[in-house]
Amino acid sequence: MTKKNILISSEEMQHLLYNLFFKYHFSVEKAKLLAQTYTKNTLDGVNSHGINRVPLFINYIERGLVHVDAEAEKAESFGSIERWDGNLGPGIINATKCTKRAIELAKSNGMGLVALRNTNHWMRGGTYGWQAAEAGCISILFTNTLPNMPPWGGKESRIGNNPFIVSIPRKEGHIVLDMAISQFSFGKINEYKLKGEKLPYFGGWDSDDELSNDPEKILTRERGLPIGYWKGSALSMILDMLATLLTAGNSTYKIGLKGHETAVSQIFLCIYPELFNDKNIQETLLNEIINYTHNVEPMCPGDKTYYPGERSLKTRIKNLKEGMSISEEIWNNVLELAKK
Amino acid sequence: MTKKNILISSEEMQHLLYNLFFKYHFSVEKAKLLAQTYTKNTLDGVNSHGINRVPLFINYIERGLVHVDAEAEKAESFGSIERWDGNLGPGIINATKCTKRAIELAKSNGMGLVALRNTNHWMRGGTYGWQAAEAGCISILFTNTLPNMPPWGGKESRIGNNPFIVSIPRKEGHIVLDMAISQFSFGKINEYKLKGEKLPYFGGWDSDDELSNDPEKILTRERGLPIGYWKGSALSMILDMLATLLTAGNSTYKIGLKGHETAVSQIFLCIYPELFNDKNIQETLLNEIINYTHNVEPMCPGDKTYYPGERSLKTRIKNLKEGMSISEEIWNNVLELAKK
Numbered sequence: 001m002t003k004k005n006i007l008i009s010s011e012e013m014q015h016l017l018y019n020l021f022f023k024y025h026f027s028v029e030k031a032k033l034l035a036q037t038y039t040k041n042t043l044d045g046v047n048s049h050g051i052n053r054v055p056l057f058i059n060y061i062e063r064g065l066v067h068v069d070a071e072a073e074k075a076e077s078f079g080s081i082e083r084w085d086g087n088l089g090p091g092i093i094n095a096t097k098c099t100k101r102a103i104e105l106a107k108s109n110g111m112g113l114v115a116l117r118n119t120n121h122w123m124r125g126g127t128y129g130w131q132a133a134e135a136g137c138i139s140i141l142f143t144n145t146l147p148n149m150p151p152w153g154g155k156e157s158r159i160g161n162n163p164f165i166v167s168i169p170r171k172e173g174h175i176v177l178d179m180a181i182s183q184f185s186f187g188k189i190n191e192y193k194l195k196g197e198k199l200p201y202f203g204g205w206d207s208d209d210e211l212s213n214d215p216e217k218i219l220t221r222e223r224g225l226p227i228g229y230w231k232g233s234a235l236s237m238i239l240d241m242l243a244t245l246l247t248a249g250n251s252t253y254k255i256g257l258k259g260h261e262t263a264v265s266q267i268f269l270c271i272y273p274e275l276f277n278d279k280n281i282q283e284t285l286l287n288e289i290i291n292y293t294h295n296v297e298p299m300c301p302g303d304k305t306y307y308p309g310e311r312s313l314k315t316r317i318k319n320l321k322e323g324m325s326i327s328e329e330i331w332n333n334v335l336e337l338a339k340k
Numbered sequence: 341m342t343k344k345n346i347l348i349s350s351e352e353m354q355h356l357l358y359n360l361f362f363k364y365h366f367s368v369e370k371a372k373l374l375a376q377t378y379t380k381n382t383l384d385g386v387n388s389h390g391i392n393r394v395p396l397f398i399n400y401i402e403r404g405l406v407h408v409d410a411e412a413e414k415a416e417s418f419g420s421i422e423r424w425d426g427n428l429g430p431g432i433i434n435a436t437k438c439t440k441r442a443i444e445l446a447k448s449n450g451m452g453l454v455a456l457r458n459t460n461h462w463m464r465g466g467t468y469g470w471q472a473a474e475a476g477c478i479s480i481l482f483t484n485t486l487p488n489m490p491p492w493g494g495k496e497s498r499i500g501n502n503p504f505i506v507s508i509p510r511k512e513g514h515i516v517l518d519m520a521i522s523q524f525s526f527g528k529i530n531e532y533k534l535k536g537e538k539l540p541y542f543g544g545w546d547s548d549d550e551l552s553n554d555p556e557k558i559l560t561r562e563r564g565l566p567i568g569y570w571k572g573s574a575l576s577m578i579l580d581m582l583a584t585l586l587t588a589g590n591s592t593y594k595i596g597l598k599g600h601e602t603a604v605s606q607i608f609l610c611i612y613p614e615l616f617n618d619k620n621i622q623e624t625l626l627n628e629i630i631n632y633t634h635n636v637e638p639m640c641p642g643d644k645t646y647y648p649g650e651r652s653l654k655t656r657i658k659n660l661k662e663g664m665s666i667s668e669e670i671w672n673n674v675l676e677l678a679k680k
Contacts, residue, residue: 078615079450080420110419111451113611138582140480151645154636166578168585177578179571201569209639228567229541231519234648237633238506238517242478244625245508246611248618251625253632271453271586275418278588285584285591292593293577296494299549305491308574 003194006331007323013051014039020054020338024061025068030093037092041124042324045315048187049124051326055333057090065262066090066120072097075117080109083247086119088263095122096131098268103135106270114268117249121261126178126312128268129167133174138271141165144240144264147256149182149224152233155209157223159236160252161185162243167309169273170286176309181236182224189215189224243267343534346671347663353391354379360394360678364401365408370433377432381464382664385655388527389464391666395673397430397461405602406430406460412437415457420449423587426459428603435462436471438608443475446610454608457589461601466518466652468608469507473514478611481505484580484604487596489522489564492573495549497563499576500592501525502583507649509613510626516649521576522564529555529564583607 017035026034042050060066070089074082082101086094098114105112122128125141132139145160161182168175184203192199193215202211204218204225211225212218226232244251249265273282290307298304319325357375366374382390400406410429414422422441426434438454445452462468465481472479485500501522508515524543532539533555542551544558544565551565552558566572584591589605613622630647638644659665 076616081450081611081615083616109449110421111453113451138585150639151633151636153638153640153643153645154633155639156636158633158636166575166582168578168581175578175581177574179568179574183568183571205639227569227571228519228523231523231567234517234519235506237629238508238515238648241508241515241626241629242506244629245478245613245622246616248616248621248625251629251632253628271421273585275421276416276423276586276588281588282585285588286581288593289577289581289584289591292591293491293494293498296491296496296498298493299490299495299545300493303493305493308578 004328005325006328008326008331009323010039010043010320013042013324016334016338017054020058020334023338024058030090033096034090034092037096037123037127041127042326043316043319044124044126044312045319046124046126046312047324047326048185051324051334052330053123055330055337058337060120060260060262065260072116072119080105080111081113081246082115084114084116086116086263088118088120091120091122091264092127094119095128095266095268098266099128099131099139099141099270102139102268102270103132103137103272106137106272110275111269111271113246113270115243115246115249116266116268117247118263119266120264122266124178125163125165126167126176126309129165129176129178130174130309132270133167133169133176136169136272136274137167138169138273139165139167140269141267142239142243143266144243144250144252144255146261147252148186148222149226149233149236150205151237152226152230158253158256159226159233160240160255161224161226162236162239162252164235164239168286171283172287173313174309175286175307176312178308179227181226181232181239183227183232184224186219186222186224189218193219344668345665346668348666348671349663350379350383350660353382353664356674356678357394360398360674363678364398370430373436374430374432377436377463377467381467382666383656383659384464384466384652385659386464386466386652387664387666388525391664391674392670393463395670395677398677400460400600400602405600412456412459420445420451421453421586422455424454424456426456426603428458428460431460431462431604432467434459435468435606435608438606439468439471439479439481439610442479442608442610443472443477443612446477446612450615451609451611453586453610455583455586455589456606456608457587458603459606460604462606464518465503465505466507466516466649469505469516469518470514470649472610473507473509473516476509476612476614478509478613479505479507480609481607482579482583483606484583484590484592484595486601487592488526488562489566489573489576490545491577492566492570498593498596499566499573500580500595501564501566502576502579502592504575504579508626511623512627513653514649515626515647516652518648519567521566521572521579523567523572524564526559526562526564529558533559
């Protein structure tokens, strides 16, 4: 079965999504932010956390897992650190608000940290890295998730792939690292399965507890491989600990008890580098690192090396010009939802 | 050729090292700190950045790369963020001082960040994670290094393995993650070579630009593999960018131009979790995560899973009781240096 893709402009997607979210009782402002964010994520090529994820988001609303009217509220405050409660509101809206708050705190104190509990999936974490960078801030952001990888040496998934984001503002294009701690997401593994291809590297364990690059075998048990084996396992665990402890919210363990990914814990740390008053030096230093890594001889002739965020920017520019290539089936699903 | 190991007590090592460093014109206080730190690193089983590294440290002093009398000084200050200059002093002394300062800043502001440029190798990064945890602080610390891994897709080493440390204080044993961004250090790869064994996973590229688990083939060109392939490559790059930009110091590129690892850039970020006034809840949340991951059925019967830092603590307790197993050859080298 070949899946057909179609080209959709960002205006068209944003318009449809706005109508959809407005129909689901979001305020004008919130429906706009949600529509913009799902469209932005798709524009940057992250369809999995853009348009493809909209039907599941609606499903979560219908099941009462995401509360349409709920908003993140400040629970406690200690200087440049604040604890917020997401009240099970939409992850995108909560994360945008908390990033904005961390930026404000950074601009008045040099650094700011917002620890957000009881929120929902923020979709693409990188979105908030771009948001911080657009506002002139460095950001370090992470979230915990459902258990989806075994802790190193264990048989069962008990740690999360806990996406980790770092961003740095830069005139010629922000630097944005957006990586889950898993080597491949199950979504990506499924794409390989649909193409009938093997993964280029190990991606998880098969039913015989052997590391495998066979998508089908990995998806049977959904035990993903952490980046760097034991190293990513430890990194995932400590990010979960930080998120849980700083928010006084749910850990991957607690999220796993619920059976669906909700009430997660997230950290938004911003630093305002303009306080150093040497923006030009900073740009020069960043470009020095970028040029050095760009100018390396490629391992395979014709290949290129990239800085984190470089390809997202290229994809965005291309998609803005040519339209976003998305699954026709998913587009039709979303059209249906908006009509219902 | 079999290398003989001997058992040395921590008192004996500390005593010898104190005499050695005092002979090399360190003040009483500094010689003590250096001796303590090299001993602590060895006690925790990190011989590579403990006793084994002492001869190279002395060599760097003799070559004028490490300045015995130099001290880190505050260069600029912006609220809870400070920039320090290490003045090419000993990495251990500078890092200990800057960790101490980040802890102070965190205790008065909730969070504190010290960005240190022109410093030298801090040996085991985890040491400062333990230091912060002992003082009741969370820490996020990293350093840049010489280029020792190719950026993803490139042929030549142009990014560093940039050790990354996260620590969390905990009554029953601190959580301390201490990981380089390389899958294996060249030191570890060399150990496999000496044992005539292959690495359990890819560790770098051979001369034909193929990923390899053959220690000999990797060591020919010293092109290490980042954890998670493209992911670790991007993480290494962005840590270097953060360290360089926040310190206004040297990047991995600039350090590489020198040909030896000196004048590196380091970040010390501390958070003081006691300000939340819920220490008992925090301990409960941490233990919940630890118990959940401890209680997993092992992949191989008899195996165990660990939290970050757990094995260091076990090793420390064992070594304190039984003595530290170290290379006789290296011990004799250090004895020679102390006598000279």
